[in-house]
Amino acid sequence: MRSNPKRAVQGDQVDVIDKLEFLMALARERHFGRAAEACGVTQPTLSAGVKQLEDTFGVLLVNRGSRFQDFTPEGERVLDWARRIVGDARSMRQEIHALKHGLAGRLRLAVVPTALAMVEPLTTPYRARHPEVQFTILSRTSIEILELLENLQIDAGLTYLDNEPLGRVTTVPLYRERYRLLVAADSELGDRDEVTWAEVVRVPLCLLTPDMQNRRIIERLLRDTGIEPNITLESDSMILLYSHVRTGRWASVMPARLAATLGLTDVLRSIPIVGFDSSHMIGLVLPAREPMTPLNAALMAEARRVAATLAD
Amino acid sequence: MRSNPKRAVQGDQVDVIDKLEFLMALARERHFGRAAEACGVTQPTLSAGVKQLEDTFGVLLVNRGSRFQDFTPEGERVLDWARRIVGDARSMRQEIHALKHGLAGRLRLAVVPTALAMVEPLTTPYRARHPEVQFTILSRTSIEILELLENLQIDAGLTYLDNEPLGRVTTVPLYRERYRLLVAADSELGDRDEVTWAEVVRVPLCLLTPDMQNRRIIERLLRDTGIEPNITLESDSMILLYSHVRTGRWASVMPARLAATLGLTDVLRSIPIVGFDSSHMIGLVLPAREPMTPLNAALMAEARRVAATLAD
DNA sequence: TGCCGCGATTGAAAATTTCTATCGAACTCG
DNA sequence: CGAGTTCGATAGAAATTTTCAATCGCGGCA
Numbered sequence: 001m002r003s004n005p006k007r008a009v010q011g012d013q014v015d016v017i018d019k020l021e022f023l024m025a026l027a028r029e030r031h032f033g034r035a036a037e038a039c040g041v042t043q044p045t046l047s048a049g050v051k052q053l054e055d056t057f058g059v060l061l062v063n064r065g066s067r068f069q070d071f072t073p074e075g076e077r078v079l080d081w082a083r084r085i086v087g088d089a090r091s092m093r094q095e096i097h098a099l100k101h102g103l104a105g106r107l108r109l110a111v112v113p114t115a116l117a118m119v120e121p122l123t124t125p126y127r128a129r130h131p132e133v134q135f136t137i138l139s140r141t142s143i144e145i146l147e148l149l150e151n152l153q154i155d156a157g158l159t160y161l162d163n164e165p166l167g168r169v170t171t172v173p174l175y176r177e178r179y180r181l182l183v184a185a186d187s188e189l190g191d192r193d194e195v196t197w198a199e200v201v202r203v204p205l206c207l208l209t210p211d212m213q214n215r216r217i218i219e220r221l222l223r224d225t226g227i228e229p230n231i232t233l234e235s236d237s238m239i240l241l242y243s244h245v246r247t248g249r250w251a252s253v254m255p256a257r258l259a260a261t262l263g264l265t266d267v268l269r270s271i272p273i274v275g276f277d278s279s280h281m282i283g284l285v286l287p288a289r290e291p292m293t294p295l296n297a298a299l300m301a302e303a304r305r306v307a308a309t310l311a312d
Numbered sequence: 313m314r315s316n317p318k319r320a321v322q323g324d325q326v327d328v329i330d331k332l333e334f335l336m337a338l339a340r341e342r343h344f345g346r347a348a349e350a351c352g353v354t355q356p357t358l359s360a361g362v363k364q365l366e367d368t369f370g371v372l373l374v375n376r377g378s379r380f381q382d383f384t385p386e387g388e389r390v391l392d393w394a395r396r397i398v399g400d401a402r403s404m405r406q407e408i409h410a411l412k413h414g415l416a417g418r419l420r421l422a423v424v425p426t427a428l429a430m431v432e433p434l435t436t437p438y439r440a441r442h443p444e445v446q447f448t449i450l451s452r453t454s455i456e457i458l459e460l461l462e463n464l465q466i467d468a469g470l471t472y473l474d475n476e477p478l479g480r481v482t483t484v485p486l487y488r489e490r491y492r493l494l495v496a497a498d499s500e501l502g503d504r505d506e507v508t509w510a511e512v513v514r515v516p517l518c519l520l521t522p523d524m525q526n527r528r529i530i531e532r533l534l535r536d537t538g539i540e541p542n543i544t545l546e547s548d549s550m551i552l553l554y555s556h557v558r559t560g561r562w563a564s565v566m567p568a569r570l571a572a573t574l575g576l577t578d579v580l581r582s583i584p585i586v587g588f589d590s591s592h593m594i595g596l597v598l599p600a601r602e603p604m605t606p607l608n609a610a611l612m613a614e615a616r617r618v619a620a621t622l623a624d
Numbered sequence: 625t626g627c628c629g630c631g632a633t634t635g636a637a638a639a640t641t642t643c644t645a646t647c648g649a650a651c652t653c654g
Numbered sequence: 655c656g657a658g659t660t661c662g663a664t665a666g667a668a669a670t671t672t673t674c675a676a677t678c679g680c681g682g683c684a
Contacts, residue, residue, distance in 0.1 A: 014672080014673090015327025015328045015329070016327045016328070016329050016401070017327070017328050017329065031630080031631095032630075032631055032632095033629090033630070033631080041673080041674090042673075042674055042675080043630085043631070043632095044631085044632075044633080044634095044673080044674070044675085045672080045673060045674075047631065047632065047633095048632095048672085048673090051632090056405075057405065057408045057409070057412075058409070058412065059408055059411070059412045064630095064631070064632095065680085065681085066629090066630065066631070066632095066679085066680050066681050066682085067629080067630050067631070067680095067681080067682090068630085068631085073411065074408050074411050074412065077404075077407060077408060077411065078404065078408060081400060081401075081403070081404035081407075084400055085397055085400050085401060085404070088393060088396055088397050088400065089328070089393075089397060091393070092389075092390065092393035092397070093368075093369065095389060095393070096369045096371055096386050096389060096390060097369070097370070099371070099385065099386050099389065100369075100370065100371045100386065326641080326642090343661080344661070344662055344663095345660090345661070345662080353642085353643095354642080354643060354644080355661085355662070355663095356642085356643075356644090356662085356663075356664080357641085357642065357643075359662060359663065359664095360641090360642090360663095363663090376661095376662070376663095377649090377650085378648085378649050378650050378651085378660090378661065378662065378663095379649095379650080379651090379660080379661050379662070380661085380662085625684100626683100626684090627682100627683085627684080628681100628682090628683085628684100629680105629681090629682085629683105630679105630680090630681090630682105631678100631679095631680090632677100632678080632679085632680100633676100633677080633678070633679095634675100634676085634677080634678090635674105635675095635676090635677105636673105636674095636675095637672105637673085637674090638671100638672080638673075638674100639670105639671085639672075639673090640669105640670090640671080640672085641668100641669080641670070641671080641672105642667100642668085642669075642670085643666100643667090643668085643669095644665105644666095644667090644668105645664100645665085645666090646663100646664080646665080646666105647662105647663080647664070647665090648661105648662095648663085648664100649660100649661090649662090649663100650659100650660085650661085651658105651659080651660080651661100652657100652658085652659075652660095653655105653656105653657095653658090653659105654655100654656095654657090654658105
């Protein structure tokens with residue numbers, strides 16, 4: 001609706017579609033004021049918009065008693081439709097714009113931290129093909145990615161395909177995560193050509209925080225050795241983990257491709273971990289809507305291309 | 313938008329969805345004035361609505377030089393999206409209404425003339441289950457049915473499933489058309505227990521007009537005998553055909569089920585036609601949209617039930 | 625009890641609709 | 655070829671709606 005943060009004057013119309021967006025914002029924020037802010041309108045405007053929806057349907061959509069409580073069953077259904085209709089309306093605008101002016105706009109992506117390294121192989125050729133497209137890329141947990149996707153706050157995600165229930169999405173498998181031990185060359189295990197999980201579990205590790213699926217996967221692999229892993233440091237930032245490993249006082253476990261792109265100096269080594277390999281598939285996740293937005297269609301094509309080059 | 317033909321005063325707002333309906337009306341009518349009338353607004357209002365769409369997209373949607381010409385490629389795409397979005401918006405309203413007040417509203421159906429007899433077995437149990445639902449049933453050619461369906465002017469159709477390309481629809485097969493000769497008992501062939509196509513072709517026939525698929529099917533069957541059929545009278549009204557056959561001076565060919573419901577008096581006989589049987593499947597046709605409107609979902613369930621009872 | 629956060633309400637200003645009436649271009653037909 | 659028509663765009667006026675800022679009033683919480 002309002003694409004710009006501020007408008008000079010009041011008075012651009014909110015139509016049904018915008019009101020459905022109000023409802024979606026309310027679902028995210030669970031707070032009229034914040035939802036209004038997110039939509040770029042004042043709280044009374046958003047309140048009125050929701051009330052108008054309720055009037056046209058003749059049904060209460062939101063339970064509220066002096067504050068937001070939750071949605072009524074009807075509200076949940078309207079919300080479902082809202083996501084679809086709003087998404088289609090956006091797709092339409094994007095497609096028509098693309099027909100006239102070529103592919104343009106901003107592609108919003110959310111990526112699981114361990115897959116951050118796979119973004120560049122997608123974006124670089126994408127941008128080569130479609131120079132007018134801009135990118136916003138967020139690092140998020142796999143759960144958050146699905147939520148963002150659901151709420152149309154991102155166009156696509158890069159996440160684990162074979163774990164959480166994904167919902168109504170289309171997927172493009174990209175590669176399997178295989179884990180490596182990242183250590184300084186002069187520290188314990190630093191001289192090895194390969195290590196076992198049983199060995200890894202003995203060194204002090206820095207890993208992602210437990211809300212990350214990667215952390216849960218690795219922790220399971222570590223615990224399967226029967227020994228309690230020693231996770232000395234955790235963070236949600238891969239850069240932070242990396243900077244600690246570089247000191248030689250910590251080690252980390254990360255996917256091979258990520259380790260590779262972090263730039264292995266001679267002080268840092270990435271050592272294959274042998275043993276059971278409950279590797280997890282990482283891939284592109286897009287809303288299962290037909291037809292896709294042109295931006296997403298191009299992204300999917302790009303992902304297919306990348307997947308083909310990744311002999312797995 | 314305006315569901316009532318007339319409003320007391322001007323001034324109920326047209327939002328984006330209504331403007332998309334303007335575009336759909338324009339596609340049907342190919343005339344701004346008539347489209348406006350169909351939408352219940354004046355011609356300047358509809359013109360302005362279309363122009364607003366064009367402004368927001370920044371693209372011309374309609375080619376017009378002093379009169380409507382056609383849609384631009386972008387216009388065609390918008391039209392496609394319009395059908396989807398408008399359809400979804402209606403589904404949403406209907407679903408929410410059904411949640412609160414039970415299944416209600418008007419189910420709009422278009423039926424191929426020879427299948428008119430199959431409507432009652434659908435509507436009667438439907439209405440028993442959902443007494444609040446009202447029906448509008450049109451007799452149309454199979455081609456018109458697909459157009460009406462495309463334009464969201466009907467909710468479902470009852471037509472031939474295995475001939476024309478159907479488009480993006482869901483189908484429920486109901487029964488195969490098998491043909492019978494309808495004649496007065498005291499006229500030629502009137503005393504037979506069965507006849508062949510070669511015999512049928514010799515009597516003066518009254519059939520549907522050639523724009524009807526049934527006519528084309530039967531004509532093909534007749535011509536396959538190698539003899540030029542004698543089609544003395546044609547009409548688009550089954551009742552008219554029936555009234556002529558009753559005189560004993562004409563005969564007709566019609567589906568068994570239809571002949572049966574026309575009420576065979578002792579003067580009128582329905583005689584099986586033996587020989588090649590290029591029978592055609594008749595069934596329910598609904599928009600291939602997920603989820604369906606509640607009215608359509610119920611109709612589909614009803615059709616499945618009826619189909620099950622028709623041992624074919 | 626008093627305070628604070630939240631959402632609904634109020635009231636006025638502003639913008640956008642809508643309509644009717646009319647225009648101007650292009651076609652039709654005598 | 656010119657008058658009459660048809661069609662869609664435009665102008666102008668009236669009405670409705672929208673928006674926002676300010677404020678209210680209910681509940682929870684100290």
